[in-house]
Amino acid sequence: MLSSNSKVNDFVVRFANVNGTGSASANFLFTKSIFRMGIPVTPKNIFPSNIQGLPTWYEVRISEKGYLGRRDGVDLMVAMNPQSMAGDVAIVKPGGYFLYDSTKMLHANFIREDINYIGIPLMEMCNREYTDPRQRQLFKNIIYVGALSALFDIEFPVLEKLIAEQFPGKEKLIPPNIKALNMGVDYVKANFKYPLDIHVERRDLIKDSIMIDGNSACGLGAVYGGATVAAWYPITPSTSVVEAFADYASEFRTDKTTGKRNVAIVQAEDELAAIGMVIGANWNGARSFTATSGPGVSLMNEFLGLAYFAEIPAVLVDVQRTGPSTGMPTRTQQSDVMEAAYASHGDTKHVLVFPSTPKECFEMTAEAFDLAEELQTPVIVMTDLDLGMNDHVSPPLVWDDNRTYKRGKVLTAEDLEKMGRFGRYLDVDNDGITYRTYPGTHPTKGSFFTRGTSRDEYAAYTEDGDAYRRNMDRLIKKWNTAKSMVPAPQLYQEKNTRANGVVFFGTSQYAAEEAIELLKQEGIEMDALRIKAFPFNQTVEDFINEHERIFVIEQNRDAQMRSLMMIEFSANPAKLISVLNYDGMPITATNILKQVSQKLLISQEKTTA
Amino acid sequence: MTYVRPKFRHPALPKNELGYTLSQYEGALSTLCAGCGHDSISAGIIQAAFDLNIEPHKLAKLSGIGCSSKTPTYFLSNSHGFNSVHGRMPSVATGANLANRDLTYFGVSGDGDTASIGMGQFVHVIRRNLNMTYIVMNNGCYGLTKGQDSATADVGSKNKSGNVNLFESIDLASLAIELGASFVAQSFSGDKEQLVPLIREAMKHPGFAFINVISPCVTFNNNVGSTKSYDYVREHIEGTGTKDFVPMMKEITTKYAEGTVQGVKMHDGSDLQLHKLANEWNAEDRISAINAVKTAAAKHEILTGLLFIDRNTKDLHDLIKTSDTPLNKLGKDVLCPGNEVLKDINAGLR
Numbered sequence: 024m025l026s027s028n029s030k031v032n033d034f035v036v037r038f039a040n041v042n043g044t045g046s047a048s049a050n051f052l053f054t055k056s057i058f059r060m061g062i063p064v065t066p067k068n069i070f071p072s073n074i075q076g077l078p079t080w081y082e083v084r085i086s087e088k089g090y091l092g093r094r095d096g097v098d099l100m101v102a103m104n105p106q107s108m109a110g111d112v113a114i115v116k117p118g119g120y121f122l123y124d125s126t127k128m129l130h131a132n133f134i135r136e137d138i139n140y141i142g143i144p145l146m147e148m149c150n151r152e153y154t155d156p157r158q159r160q161l162f163k164n165i166i167y168v169g170a171l172s173a174l175f176d177i178e179f180p181v182l183e184k185l186i187a188e189q190f191p192g193k194e195k196l197i198p199p200n201i202k203a204l205n206m207g208v209d210y211v212k213a214n215f216k217y218p219l220d221i222h223v224e225r226r227d228l229i230k231d232s233i234m235i236d237g238n239s240a241c242g243l244g245a246v247y248g249g250a251t252v253a254a255w256y257p258i259t260p261s262t263s264v265v266e267a268f269a270d271y272a273s274e275f276r277t278d279k280t281t282g283k284r285n286v287a288i289v290q291a292e293d294e295l296a297a298i299g300m301v302i303g304a305n306w307n308g309a310r311s312f313t314a315t316s317g318p319g320v321s322l323m324n325e326f327l328g329l330a331y332f333a334e335i336p337a338v339l340v341d342v343q344r345t346g347p348s349t350g351m352p353t354r355t356q357q358s359d360v361m362e363a364a365y366a367s368h369g370d371t372k373h374v375l376v377f378p379s380t381p382k383e384c385f386e387m388t389a390e391a392f393d394l395a396e397e398l399q400t401p402v403i404v405m406t407d408l409d410l411g412m413n414d415h416v417s418p419p420l421v422w423d424d425n426r427t428y429k430r431g432k433v434l435t436a437e438d439l440e441k442m443g444r445f446g447r448y449l450d451v452d453n454d455g456i457t458y459r460t461y462p463g464t465h466p467t468k469g470s471f472f473t474r475g476t477s478r479d480e481y482a483a484y485t486e487d488g489d490a491y492r493r494n495m496d497r498l499i500k501k502w503n504t505a506k507s508m509v510p511a512p513q514l515y516q517e518k519n520t521r522a523n524g525v526v527f528f529g530t531s532q533y534a535a536e537e538a539i540e541l542l543k544q545e546g547i548e549m550d551a552l553r554i555k556a557f558p559f560n561q562t563v564e565d566f567i568n569e570h571e572r573i574f575v576i577e578q579n580r581d582a583q584m585r586s587l588m589m590i591e592f593s594a595n596p597a598k599l600i601s602v603l604n605y606d607g608m609p610i611t612a613t614n615i616l617k618q619v620s621q622k623l624l625i626s627q628e629k630t631t632a
Numbered sequence: 633m634t635y636v637r638p639k640f641r642h643p644a645l646p647k648n649e650l651g652y653t654l655s656q657y658e659g660a661l662s663t664l665c666a667g668c669g670h671d672s673i674s675a676g677i678i679q680a681a682f683d684l685n686i687e688p689h690k691l692a693k694l695s696g697i698g699c700s701s702k703t704p705t706y707f708l709s710n711s712h713g714f715n716s717v718h719g720r721m722p723s724v725a726t727g728a729n730l731a732n733r734d735l736t737y738f739g740v741s742g743d744g745d746t747a748s749i750g751m752g753q754f755v756h757v758i759r760r761n762l763n764m765t766y767i768v769m770n771n772g773c774y775g776l777t778k779g780q781d782s783a784t785a786d787v788g789s790k791n792k793s794g795n796v797n798l799f800e801s802i803d804l805a806s807l808a809i810e811l812g813a814s815f816v817a818q819s820f821s822g823d824k825e826q827l828v829p830l831i832r833e834a835m836k837h838p839g840f841a842f843i844n845v846i847s848p849c850v851t852f853n854n855n856v857g858s859t860k861s862y863d864y865v866r867e868h869i870e871g872t873g874t875k876d877f878v879p880m881m882k883e884i885t886t887k888y889a890e891g892t893v894q895g896v897k898m899h900d901g902s903d904l905q906l907h908k909l910a911n912e913w914n915a916e917d918r919i920s921a922i923n924a925v926k927t928a929a930a931k932h933e934i935l936t937g938l939l940f941i942d943r944n945t946k947d948l949h950d951l952i953k954t955s956d957t958p959l960n961k962l963g964k965d966v967l968c969p970g971n972e973v974l975k976d977i978n979a980g981l982r
Contacts, residue, residue, distance in 0.1 A: 233981035251959035275969040287730040292756040296723040303727025308960035419978040462712035474715040
């Protein structure tokens, strides 16, 4: 039994709503108020592939310890959707709470002996107060936020301030919202014991952190990284990357007097055209990117192969969702790893970076442009729906103003003038990276033909086997050069146990870190490594070699990252133990803990047998 | 046969206003079949670029995949070229053009590359009115894969294997007019006198300029009763070990006065009816132009010349208001808002 004290700033609230009823902004108001009280908070949108009518959930974890991953079990359910109510009742933890609209009596099927019911006649209150049906709906959401503020002891002035900030220039809207909040507060105060044992207390744990979703951070990263051409095709969950880019670009890239823009954004006819435009723009010396998800990457395979082989920079943000095929478009997964790593036919390999936080979305997207131009190859930013479409507490974004754009090996007219014969694919520096020219540079020197067919060092078409092989080998040399240029992994090695190691990447970070702490409490020490990029840095290979057993945590069925390690440095499959999560929901620490404990037991039994 | 073009040039060769000779607009020697109509079009492109005093390096030439898409190697060797993937040249050209609006963009495609695999991108590059010239070298068949019908082959026409095409052909010129292209022309590879001025006009046009050029395939359209058919030649040659044989042929050329219909004997023996542009319709009126093309088609004639032009057109850059300075010339100072702005953004996210 937990003492009531341990429930302060440590619980999960889930909102069950109907899609399209305006619940999102009310639920965000709730989250933001916890954030403003200095308490770490993580919201997750669990939404359908639908615009209106289907069930949608919003789950908020509040964690004084700063655990930002998802946690299983719901302490308080805000049940606003009769469609999903049976399931919503079932997942409340024993001793937990079920807040519902008591305008109509709750069906006997939804009554459990081991949970507490909080009935508030929301519909009745709204019908009495408002005549406009839309207002009745919207304010119902605000009323339950008010009720929660009393139940959880959320500071009311914090909510008032948030409401005021929400309506700049529309001050008329503020008082009705405050009134609705108060209706909820008053009802709780008149009818229930408050606050509940689960409640919040102000802390100073947020410091200067911000709250932002990964897609916005990627879009902003592209602005800071100097992207001027964006081509895209709408696809969940990546759409808001380019939308954010467009918003920031209209603010920071528009000439206030002429209205002319230092950016071109094209909604393409499909993903093939989107990546084609990106490749054309990069070929011509503009930093260009696209954002898509797994199905889009599938379509882009052909062009990715061209960009790899013809050595054209390109930046692609892959916001992964649940595959295969259309899969679950609004659920998360890390299942494009293999597809992205080896996209296209023939011997191809692509540079991938794996952000874990919005801050890294910002940094890695900006850095991807440097990497793509320095390496003259596509760079894929591997984020996912969980990171991209949910708000996260993140350290503030920082940009070093002394930083310059690394445009890679590009020859100017003066360079060409001074040199002998230009060879586009001539490995002058012996690092596999050759020199390129932009179209229009010099009247008589530096032109070349870009093609997906094989060619010699001077870009002339050839079917000579030796020339082809020389080129393919040079591409591997470039690949090896890339290993020291991509972001290095993060090592967690307080005590080098050399026995058990954990490897994870992307949005598994929070749950993995939490699981490692929980394992430590059980006396199991784990070294850990977070992969940030492919090709793997030498540190990754060393980590695998140094440990007896490696648990590889991934959010896909086929253990794709594990396969990559087996392929790229012949890691022994027997020592790479998979910890997998692929139900479309973000992975939780308890899930990892359970799987690691079980597999550790089996593995130890094998060793002792 | 050597593929090295002699470098020696007569010192008195005529020069254009930039001081370039025609030879400075040439490319590598063609590896297409001798007599291929595509080579005549390449020669037309060279002539047009010379005539227009275009600096070769200020032009980018792009193509897809196929015989026609090989041709950018054979003209303007001082221009950057991009032989992309099948049917996807329009998207690459779009990106390239967005990156640098100061260059001239020249796209070459074929009937397979445009009317089949690339139809989606063709349609959308027209919609966006990208400032480029787009030439389709249209021979009604797939040359590189040896003669399959393409989507522009006429219904009822017989291919090399003797199969009759059952499907309606796609008329790219009338499609382009219907989709809103701002410049649409049609010509014949053997008609240099008409083709060169059309290419010149297309390159000058400040929007999407499309030219559909009928360009006969000497190798795969020579099936009917030809004494140079594979079977016939094999029966008369011994021990060469050559499985494929490409007969040498002379290019088909034609000359006729404006406003007249002329039949041209094709390699396969059929007649191609060419109707040179006469002032029978208003080329600045889209409906009138479509009517003219359709009326000619009903009479099994192919209308050639400038079919439609919208002189007051707005290209993609105008529509999306990109800066006058090419985007690829902008540096960090203009593009990056800097850390002070980022601090404000952070503040707004707390």
